[in-house]
Amino acid sequence: MTEKNNRIQTHPILNVQRGKKVSFSWNGCSCEGYENETIASALVANGIQIFQYHHKDHSPQGLFCANGQCSQCLVLVNGFPKKACMERIGAGMQVQPLHGFYSLPEYVADNKALPILHKRTPVLIIGAGPAGLSAAIELGKQGIETLLVDDKEQPGGKLLLQTHRFFGSKEFVYAGTRGIEIAKQLSFELGRHSSIETWLNSPAVAVFSDHKVGVFKENQQYALIEPEILIVAAGARERSLRFPGNTLPGILGAGAFQTLLNRDLVIPGQTFFVVGGGNVGLIAAYHALQAGIQITGLAELLPQCGGYKVHLDKIRRLGVPIYTSHTILQAHGVEKVNAATIARVDEHYRPISGSEKTVACDGILIAAGLNPVNEFFLQAQQFGFKVFAAGDAEEIAEASAAIVSGRLTAKRVLSEIRNVPLPEQEISDLYHLKQVLSSKPGRISKQKLSPDHSGVKPVIHCTQEIPCNPCSGLCVQHLIHIPVDDILAMPDFIGPDGKCTGCSQCVIGCPGLAITLVDYRKDERFPMVTLPYELPVNKDEIVGRSLPVTEQEGHVIGVAEVVHVIQSEKMDHTSLIKLIAPVEIAERIAGIQLKKNEIRTDRRKGNESDQETMICRCERVSEKEIRALIQSGMHDMNQIKAITRAGMGACGGKTCESLILQIMREEGVAQDEIVPFSKRPLSVEVPLKIFLDHGTNKGE
């Protein structure tokens, strides 16, 4: 639920707590924000989507990554350029949109300038997400002096955006716990180890050939760190997608979307369309629904969504239309996106003419996969650092795998530092675990329903092999079984009659919301079904009503009467909805439609967009330009860069590189002919004055 100002007022999972109100101005108009929120979130909360107008073509630019990676959200704060997504709002701030280049402020003596900090450390970890935190904790346990740096205000990385309960192994990686809670636990654990020094708000800006790493400590002081061992756990960045209008304000990366919703409790629009059916897209869609945003559809290019089926089923049951074998053709809008046109694709992923559909939306969420943030790792390797990559920076996988990857890396670092052999067995076990947690979802089986309609029992709607096992530990009677050594196996209810007490712990705790309870004890013809529910639910509005119920995959199979809604603080923000349903459908029921998802679609082909497909966001270089150069025989990305400036902008090729590679492949350029961008420091732009040494200057 939101008020007019796009702020989430109540959330089924998150406690809505805001800091002190502050007023600031946007373009001369007075706005309200809260301390502790970013400028970007404060602007979005005030309904502002256009942050700047591009210097090249004056096109409107909005938030895209909300992660300090791209530079689309650059605004002027009291005359100075700042990334709105990385800077906190402050009382009295004068925030303005950029119109092309800004005028360099006049010189004013800076009295707060600090000397360059030179520091040696046995271990430096870049990134305090699941991998970096886990590595630091392992090193902390051994008393190894370690510096952990992260560009955000809180440790936890993307865990801070994950409101859902995690999958994986409950014994090893916090499965069954919500991401936000895992972040808290890891941070707490980190705090217990005195050998770990943590710098937050401290982006790593460069890796240098003289084995130093430049860090902008607390966004105030330049530090040159000389580590004996470097661990790069910088995570991943989102891929952009190519379609006309792809940079219109309102088109957000999934991470940006989750940052706004789940960290900052603001919503960027009332209706969104999702592109991408991997776990990220499916989960982000679910988070949207939890925040009260309507999802008008989800398009996936492949014939099947690549994410876990339980994630897919959760949103299907809430009425989200899933368009597999569909692609986005274009985004519509002038200053801001207002609709998406999608189309079915053939077996070569080419859009089928006549299958176009235009869906109205306030925004488009792009979840087109992730790329490792590995440039620090690659450079350090080239410079002969002792360097390791952990987590997504090494290989894109689930956060649970990143936790294991961090531990694994710490073991390697320990053996390096102490000059002792690697603990082979331990390494091999961790490696195996990481592989399991990184497993792609496996085969789907038909749901097994027992013909026995008596007593009380759980019904398991989880029909795909995925690395997940919390349910097996939830049953107080130990009636749900997943082999300890094979968490990919599907859960089995092994209860002999009469043993299940109907305690509902499995219903509450399953991360996939894929367990229901059916109780025949009162009435075998009209048993009571207990469903987990994580969206806002008003007990008084639904008890006593007969509502449509769905099976596992969201098809309505009948109606059932809501008899009770249980909400309790002990239930980890999960409501239990109890229904009376006819025996014929009771065990198949997995969802309930509290309200209908009414979607405006237009079967007509959308009107032609005059928007271009942008490849380089920073310098606004179009696909047309780049494709023409590739077709003319240019396979060296550095030459494409030299001519078009693609990759030369503020972000340094962070989003365009993989898109240019895609076009190269489409044009049939052989992999070994492609020359990638030369990677150069800095990875983020920082003010020149921080490099001025007010203390001892080595150069003197």
Add this chain to the structure above:
Amino acid sequence: MNQNSYDVIILGAGSVGVPTAFFLSKSGVKTLVIEERSSIGQASNKAAIGGIRATHSDPSKAWLCQRSLQIFSTWKEQYGDEIEWKKGGYVYAVYREEDKTTLNNLLIRQKAWKMNIDWLSPNDLLSVIPDLNAEGLLGGTYSPDDGHASPLLSLFASYKHAREQDCEFHFNETVTGFTKQNGKISGIQTNKDNYSASIIVNAAGAWSGELGKLAGMNIPIIPESHEAGITEPVQTFMHPMIVDIRPMGITSNFYFYQHATGQVLFCYSPEPPIHGFDRQVTSDFLPTAAKRLLELIPRLQSVRVRRTWRGLYPMTPDGSPFLGFVPEMPGMMLATGMCGQGFMLGPGVGELITAAITGSLDDVQQEILQNLSLSRSISQIEMLK
């Protein structure tokens, strides 16, 4: 005729090789360019910051750059390509009496060569660059006809037209040897093929010494590493290239300007020089450059630094290029040793080399080739590199 037979083969598709290929092919000379890297300008051209001045202390270089300036400044109208040329001028800002003396002595000669350069008082200089640090400023030279352009776009423009004129470019190809016949160069071997040509132009910059060895000759060129940086673009607030010749810490001189597209580019000469082929950036550069930049333009304190890189200067013992045929090795033509000025010298050199090859040299050009021959007596070190 053999498919692999050319009039001229140029080694190196950089700041010098590409404009040379452009002028040669424009004159109808069948030209092949061999480049070890995957495309043009990937060695030192893309590391150049873009300054172009004719106000040198060596008359030959001054004359060549005068030609380059004419070519750069009229390129757009003549050939249609945007190369981001801007006539912003050059300023040598002076804060020390000794530098004032040096520059004023040089100024007498430069004026004698009819260069548009003058000494400006501190106030006059501040009206050219309002943000220049006025404290201790003694004045400086100002040459308004000098300027800057994009090395990347300029090179691509030459390349594009050279190709239109049927010049061939072979990338990802390494020279492995030279072939000789009757004591004359007759072609080259590469890792992919053999080619014949009666003239080979060594335009390989920092790598030309190595190529010379392959041909059995000694070209005294030492690669020297220079780091550079670029900021984000901001609204235009200064026009000229500013040079500060004071040595400071690990630097000798320092220079920077704001490009036509808004970014500030900056670079210094390390002291002592860093020799070798290492092109990896170090942590020394930004703190050192920041100090020098902010000393001159304090207003730059809040500009955000975008990127840094290293490039190589092919240094000769006296700071001037080696140009022209080598009498001891007929067929070998040198177009190298630009000492970090390959970009600004490139078009002028290309034109001169073309005239030498097509036999159309005038008297001034003859004299320049004499002055810049490999066999010149290398005694007088150029006053201001």
